[in-house]
Amino acid sequence: MKSIWTTLRKLFTVLPEGAKSYYVRYSIATGLLAILDTLALALIVLVVTPLASGKPIELPLLGVMPQNATIWIVVAICVLFILKGVFAVVLHWFATRRFARYELYVGDQLFRGYTRASWEKRSQMSTAEVTRVVDSSMANTNIGFILPLSQIPGNALTFVSALAVLVVAQPFTALIAFVYLSLVSAFMLFVVSRRSQRAGRNNRKYAYRAATIMTEMVDALKEVVLRDKLDEIGRVVSKNRSVATRARANISFLGIVPKYAFESALIGGFLIIGGAAYLRGGFSEALVAISLFAASGFRMMPAMNAVQASFTSAAANQVYAQDVIRELTDLRSGTGIQEEHQDVAELPTGPQSLTLENVHFRYPGAADDVLSNVSFKVPFGSSLAIVGPSGSGKSTLIDLLLGLSVPTSGSMRIDGAELRDVMRQWRNRVGYVPQRVALFDASIAQNVALTWESDYDSERVIHALQRAHLGELADRGAGIEERVGERGASISGGQQQRLGIARALYSDPFVMVMDEATSALDTATENRVTESMRELQGEVTFITVAHRLATIREYDQVCYLDRGEILGNGTFEEVVEQVPEFRLQAELAGLL
């Protein structure tokens, strides 16, 4: 239980300013509601019996009321109930909106944290993890942790006021009831809350695992179907989901256990309290104690039950609150965050060359450099092919050239400007075409302009499509407004790839970085695309990672990487002379 309060306290240190005082005010207000509720009920009790027997009403402190006041007392009770209802509705309306604002605020912060995370950290997070961190963690924290805990003061007050009545009426019975009920509550807290906590952790862990596997399956659907792995995945997903669903079943089961346990405890209470009173003052004392305990117990038990239910829910969802705290604390302390370099210089308007000098790169936490001593110069308007065996560091080098990662040491310059000083402007002028272009379910134009809104320039979209030899898409159906379907389902693989090229061309890039971008195309389409690129040569610089040597035969410069070092650099023929392995590959490809 202590850890729940500690988590709540820590949560307020990361929620927006004023959240804590609002929460305290809200909890007090729900407490007042509980008092109003008790007051109205007490009035009913005091009024109903005299009304039924025709006797005058007697109120505490005010004494015997005159006959003509009866109607006003009844009106007062009705008003009190209506007031309580209105107050409760208004209070909860405002509170739920306020907590939704906190949820939005935290979600935005966490998403900002994700977008500011270092490239290395970000690229390791799965879709399921991003969704969990940014969306579901705070939603669960709100509904399952913060709100239930806010109900505790009100219910505790109800309990205390009922106990107070008992103390006034019969202190001895009140003492026994208090000790007995405290022991029952402590037992429930210990047993139920702990199990809820464990169930909450299991639910989060295994539900997340199942979601991750399902996303991975969708990504590799074709291979999965071909290898007949759907059943296997079904089994693995089901195994994880069965732990998660069992955990969720436990959470809801543990949520209802207190109700029945407290009801049984009430019966036990009659025996204990009645027995103790009997030993003290005989049968009549036992009868009075039991009826008093029954009267107050029926108010105390639901309150205790509600408190316990709040703790059960909080325990089950504490793990999400802890996630939120950890992520926001990391975000504020800058852990794993790569501060965006603010540009401190102007990117040259007509740059002449990109120069790398003694560039080293090491992934965070890795023992060795992935790139060492990489130096070369690419004149703008020329073409560079990066080749080398698998794992030699080609993609890592591409990330550096794109301005996504920053060298551990060494210098990357565009003319005289250090790349890190003009990073943002640079990223805007680099077009990137990956091996498999990721299209989203929106229009062709939105995919080309890479926007989820409608603020694209239609003429530029059409121009980019034409340059990528994809003008036909602009002419069919709804033209550039036509949707491409989920992951580009309604257009062919070759068209998807050319759409990626059009996307890269849309920003009018200085440099086009292609990561095996034409490898998915058939020879005829590849030739057309290569042809269209040739048309751009001199205007745009091409940097290409290539395995198929035929595609880079005409490149101005070839850079051969092996284990992060450059073994050969020059024209295709020069690298053939410098690197025997490259010669062998060129021979095998029939290029020599």
Ligand SMILES: Nc1ncnc2c1ncn2[C@@H]1O[C@H](COP(=O)(O)OP(=O)(O)OP(=O)(O)O)[C@@H](O)[C@H]1O
């Ligand atoms: N995020 C990462 N963290 C740690 N090491 C990494 C990370 N990404 C890549 N590496 C390591 O860096 C090395 C170079 O990887 P890289 O992907 O750059 O090679 P590559 O030449 O592009 O390979 P391929 O041709 O197979 O795509 C590899 O040893 C790889 O294991």
